[in-house]
Amino acid sequence: MMKNLLIIITLLLSFCSFGAKAQEKLIDRVVATVGSGIILQSDIDNQYMQYLANGGTPDSDFKCSALQQLIMTKLLAQQAVIDSVEVTESEVDDQLNARMREMVRRAGNQERLEGFLKRSLLQYKEEMRPILSEQLKANKLQGTIVQKITITPQEVKRYFEGLNQDSLPHFNTEVEIGEIVVNPVLTKEEKSVFREKAEGFRKQVIDGTDFGTVARFYSEDGSAPYGGELGFATRDAYVKEFSAMAFRLKEGEVSPVFETQFGFHFLQVLERRGEEVNVRHVLVKTKPTTASLERTKAKIDSIYDKVSSGKLPFHTAATLYSDNKETKFNGGMVINEQSQSRTTLIPVDILEKELFVAIDPLKPGEYSKPFQFTDRTGQLAYKFNYLKTRIPPHKASLDQDFAKIQEAAQEDKTRRKLSEWFEKKTKATFVHVSDDFQQCEELKIWLTPKDNDIAAK
Template sequence: MIKKYIFLLSSCIVALCCFQTATAQSKLVDRVAATVGSGIILQSDIEMQYAQYLAGGEKPNENMKCYVLQQLVTQKLLSQQAMIDSIEVSEAEVDDNLNRRMQMMVRQAGGKERLEEFLNRSLLQYKEEMRPSVSEQLKAQKMQQNIVTTINVTPQEVKTYFNGLNQDSLPYFNTEVEVGEIVINPVLTKEEKEQYRQKVEGYRQQILNGSDFGTIARLYSEDAAAPYGGESGFQTRDYWAKEFSAMAFKLKEGEVSPVFETQFGFHILQVLQRRGEEVNVRYIVVIPKPTNASLERAKAKIDSISDKVEQGKMSFHTAASLYSENNETKYTGGMILNEEDRTGLIPMDRLDRETFTAIDPLQVGQYSKSFLSKDRTGKQVYKFMYLKSRIAPHKANLEQDFAKIQEAAKQDKINRKLSEWFELRKENTFIDINPDFIKCDELKLWINKDETLAQK
């Protein structure tokens, strides 16, 4: 059954992004590894992704090449159907994906120069080489999403799915909790922020006096694009904060902006090139740091909110909606969602240390004292926590774990739908696998039985 091998292509795209080495290329004599409909998969395609597998620190494993080829076959089928269905990906989507990959690869390699040495080519050249492959991957991903986008499960289907499981091997869940938070950011006054504005103005004057923008960005910008000399790649208006977009689309090519502020800090930028509704810029950002006074103001504000909630003058959920400055939880009444299944129940052993420490001594319905913490970007914030419920360790059951079982039932239905789709395409698409891959268990489902017997 194909179902055994189906998975969401979004994970494939992340885990198996193309990554080739000069060494691998020098040893490779290219050939066709598989033909799928009107497209081919080259041995070099497999080697590129196997190189990424090794670059991640994994031990050599030739069987991984079988897995890679199996996934490339499914990708080809999906991307070819995407063309038939007129599913497209924009240049901006491809650029965004490529930029994120490049940033990740630069971090893994320890810098832009080291990565370019490893690749034996410039990042710009490598990005252009990767562009067709990334475009195909994104089309395949969109096609798969189209296939399963309308799938849902009814309560009866959830119950049927659960009753069909082996009741002796149901999972055992550790202690789970529902927790909420209210977050307050320290806010600097205009006077407190002025030193950061002046710092960026100083960098601007250096550039206007002849210093290289890219060099200044590498040295002083506080952003993930700094190793690229602050270059963003082509982006649309909705990619940036509105103040940044307004400036980027207002300037002429080559022009350096005045200092301006967004929620992320103080910036200057220079437009490198326009392309329709996209623009490529390089920029410098300096992020203001909280002062002691701003932290004290934030502490006073959150303690005031906490007092109102503790005294019953306002519910926790109302207070979170009105005052919390974390947009990820503000609109859920302050409740933190489990990122894996998007439910409110979170295993205690998956909480970060600060949250665990804050709620562990609480009884259900209690609130923690306010404490200084950091958000996902590393910025200092004040918060206090609410323990809504605590579920003791238990064996999976419909009453306590309906949301989890519902998600599992939905995923099972998605897998069966994808299996049916691939079975149909297998019957109606010419697929030829190179005889050298006949030994791969992962590829036997794509090989015609008569063909297999003939090759024996």
Template structure:
């Protein structure tokens, strides 16, 4: 008993030392020439969270369009506390992240933030530092975030729900507050894009060649990209695509990007999106940072009519039952996302049942007059991808479920997903409660008013009480 009390006391002394170190450290960090530089705002175990950590993430959210709101820093600190708990356990469980994983995450973030800010220069001006400096400052934090994510995945990865658990979950819901689902449909599509002749595409190639000549003759690549590139995703950033591996590009693009040396500008080349030319900015191992300018190929009236006639032939075979939809989609459709799924459209959760209010207007217009099992005639459309390609589409209405209150028969998949999420939340809640009760946590009093943080202000647990008694 005496040894146990001694060990508890020793642990409390260690925690107190850490706390005092953090307090003293915060005093040294906080005041310099009469103004705040940095300070410790929370301690989790042997790790600290600085005011600068909170402010850095707050700045990121401002860059991405959030309105200024000081209360949001409470939420950020709550997320950082959670991250620290997970990351500490990740270290104990020997969970690692590679440098390439950290680089990929940082590059993706900076690329997104640059687009949101309207370019690298504007982002650097907002952050008051170069992106290279910002990237290095964020490296440790991002590595910790990735470890925390992997740890959380480890905690819940084996969670599954049986049909019986789904049934019990549903039966436990308040029947008066069950969700009411709008009309849902199960739809398929066969898409065809025009195949243009070399002659039909020549004017678009010439346009790309003219822009390349302007760059080669001294015009600024970024300015030309912002003015004329038809890749909406990168044009605002001067055509900058950030660092990427070969797998992130279509094969024609990667073949050229990974062949050029830094600073070189490619010849004009063609991909499924149109005519491009690119400049390699930097090479780093198996990654390349490039920027490009895209000129999309707009289909001619003649190419569109050829496509309509071809797809109309497929439509007649479907209506005459000479061809089933699954086979037709697999054989004829140009949409790579749906053709290998028998033409069936899925939502972000891979469900084929889609609320009608989530459909594109053109798709809803095509399937609205159909009965289950019927097809729309070929309809002209324009997609939302790079270049906004135009084509023709046959829509297939497989199932239509009228508006209804949730029930197991019609909504089993959605109820199962909700049951799984509920089980996952409970598992994580139990894990966090266990770690909070066994980990020394101190939060600066300036944050004690935060509603998001109330769960972290817990009473002394049994070990803490025993240690207190032992020290008397």
């Protein structure tokens, strides 16, 4: 049983989908009972619908996996209620809005998504709200179960020695990379074009055009499909200029145009709720001009000359001049974001093509020439890279790959802890799966001995 639970715990740790109750109640039915809760066929069908909406390919086994995840979520959520684990309305709102934005992005636009879902986005959000609330409670409880798990160097060593030494993984080439990034800075005159554009959109609102309509047509923010609405949030959810404006205004009031690092905004307060506020806004992003790009190129060329000539250490230059806040206080070194241990070693096969091309010809200790690139926000900037280390392909080694092995050992210990929790919980909780799901291999762990006899026939 422990082995099977370890397998499904691995799935649970990566599971982030959620479903909604179907409108067609007449064709709905109970497919599983978990303690005092039930799981409906519509819950699974809507999980599958969202899976397809997010770009998944048709998969006949998906519904077995979906039911398994829903059973585990029910067990966690029911214990969360017992343990008084709560989630706030704003947490649910934030998750709903983020997931809806991603679904709209994948579908191409709101209308296409609503056609696929066969209902309005507002209706779909309300259907999903209780399901997502349950999912968030389950996630919080899961976090409390594993939050105190730590791993010692001795445990890492034992984990590694317990692996089959003849089938240890081979790691691809890995590199340690530094970067210095310089963003274009616009003059007041260059910015005025974007400010005037935002002022024009605001005037439309003041003159009587619906705020949401203006946001949908003109805002350059991801909230545009929702009429610019951001949902309830606290002060620390936004950059300081946005928070200052959002928490200063009264309900219904429209702000003047103001500037943040993202561009020029104006907003309207929709509702206040304690220390939270729900606003909608319009964003006009600032874009670099030809002149600002030329100034940026001259600045980074100057920094490059000082570093490559040895006049200024790379880590000092990064701290002084780089505009990338994620790396400048780390001596310019890039973190492997796919690693939980936040190591600076990065497999070359996950590098963006542009970055790989820049560092591929370099030897350790060398610098790439400055080049123009597009950052994560879609803005043009300049940077150059430093290759600190290149580790050739090799078989896993405790000395060379300690951080990766430590991460794997931590995940293994976490899975075992959760497996023990579910094994104990299932012994004390009634779980019944409907007959037509009992042939699912991954669900047999939840079947009673009688059910298993039926499934075997």
